[in-house]
Amino acid sequence: MPLLDWFLRHSFAMWLLLQSFVLMTFCFHSATTFPKGCYQAEEDGYKTFRCSNAQLTEVPKDIPNDTNKLYLDYNQITFIPNDAFQNLPVLMELDLSHNAISRLETGAFRGLSEHLNSLDLSSNKLVSVNKDVFVNLKAKTNLSSNPWLCDCMLQEMIRLVELDPGSSSSILCDKSIQEEHVGKPFLQAVKDVDFCNVYKKTTDIAMLVTMFGWFTMVISYLVYYVRQNQEDARRHLEYLKSLPSKQKKSEESSTISTVV
Numbered sequence: 001m002p003l004l005d006w007f008l009r010h011s012f013a014m015w016l017l018l019q020s021f022v023l024m025t026f027c028f029h030s031a032t033t034f035p036k037g038c039y040q041a042e043e044d045g046y047k048t049f050r051c052s053n054a055q056l057t058e059v060p061k062d063i064p065n066d067t068n069k070l071y072l073d074y075n076q077i078t079f080i081p082n083d084a085f086q087n088l089p090v091l092m093e094l095d096l097s098h099n100a101i102s103r104l105e106t107g108a109f110r111g112l113s114e115h116l117n118s119l120d121l122s123s124n125k126l127v128s129v130n131k132d133v134f135v136n137l138k139a140k141t142n143l144s145s146n147p148w149l150c151d152c153m154l155q156e157m158i159r160l161v162e163l164d165p166g167s168s169s170s171i172l173c174d175k176s177i178q179e180e181h182v183g184k185p186f187l188q189a190v191k192d193v194d195f196c197n198v199y200k201k202t203t204d205i206a207m208l209v210t211m212f213g214w215f216t217m218v219i220s221y222l223v224y225y226v227r228q229n230q231e232d233a234r235r236h237l238e239y240l241k242s243l244p245s246k247q248k249k250s251e252e253s254s255t256i257s258t259v260v
Contacts (some may be wrong), residue, residue, distance in 0.1 A: 022237070033062045040064060046092070051075070054196030068094040073120070077166035082107035093118040097142070100125050106132045111138055122167060127174075131157040138162060150186050151177045158186065176218045178236055 002098075011172065029197045034040070036037060037054030040047070044066040051060060056075040061069065065087050077099040093116050103123040109119070113136040126146040134141070142164040148154055150173035158171075181189040 006170040011104075036170060043069070065089065067091055069090065071095045071200045072099070078098075078102055078125075080104045080108040083110055084108055086111040088112070090115055092116060094139075095120045096124070098123045102126060104129055104133045106130055107242045108133055109137055112139075118164075120164075122170075128153050129157055133157075133158045134161050136207065140164045143167075146171075147174035148186060149175045149177075150174065150181055150189055153187065155195045156188055158190075 011235070017115065027043050035051065035056060036056060037056075038049065038051040040049050042048065047064070048069040048071070049063055049067045050071045052071050053074040056072065056077055058077060059072065059080065060140075064086075064157060067088055068090055070088065070091060070093070073095045073208050074097075077096065078101060079097070080101060080103070082105045085094070089111065091112055094109075094112070096114060097120045099185075104126070118136065118140040119137070119139040120142045122142045123145040126143070127149050128151070131153070133152055139162065143158075143161070144167040148171060163171075169185050173181045173184055173186055173189055176182050176189070177195065178193065181193070
């Protein structure tokens with residue numbers, strides 16, 4: 001009996017110690033996985049991961065894959081690489097606003113097409129984005145307050161994106177292939193001009209100017225070549241004309257020598 005009591009007491013103590021160790025390991029892992037300033041919560045029944053104003057320079061790793069809403073706003077993220085959110089299959093809302101994002105790789109939002117219904121890219125540094133970035137995305141997208149270059153590339157991209165209704169008027173032309181549209185809302189400008197048609201006309205004019213330049217160079221060379229040949233021909237003709245007179249003088253000299 002004393003041996004059994006000792007075994008039971010020590011077994012229970014070992015079990016408590018093991019349980020404490022597992023709990024401490026879990027807590028330590030949870031505390032060190034998330035970047036400073038990030039935390040997980042449940043809001044209105046949705047699993048939310050917030051990293052707002054956490055001084056992030058890139059999309060954090062190890063975001064819980066059951067996250068429904070992800071807030072990465074007010075950071076210093078500059079670039080979204082391919083497959084940045086591929087492990088978030090049930091993500092519904094993604095907020096990337098108020099960063100310094102200037103580049104989105106083509107596969108930046110790959111894997112989010114099924115459930116994502118809200119994407120906020122406002123107040124970044126986007127100038128031009130390939131339309132393929134948004135292929136298959138059905139999310140309402142906020143693209144306002146970026147220094148957009150209004151051209152054919154933006155026009156093609158906007159046609160593919162489902163814009164957030166409240167943000168469309170704030171997509172302004174910071175630069176434009178036509179100066180008169182700078183500072184205007186893009187959707188207003190695109191009513192007045194087809195940027196892709198303007199680009200095509202500009203390209204055609206540039207090609208015509210280039211072809212005219214080459215044509216002028218060829219004509220100039222031909223004129224120079226003909227004139228040079230004419231000059232050479234004239235000199236050669238004068239030389240030929242001079243040959244008989246020289247031969248006659250030679251014969252007269254020979255005759256005088258014979259008489260003498």
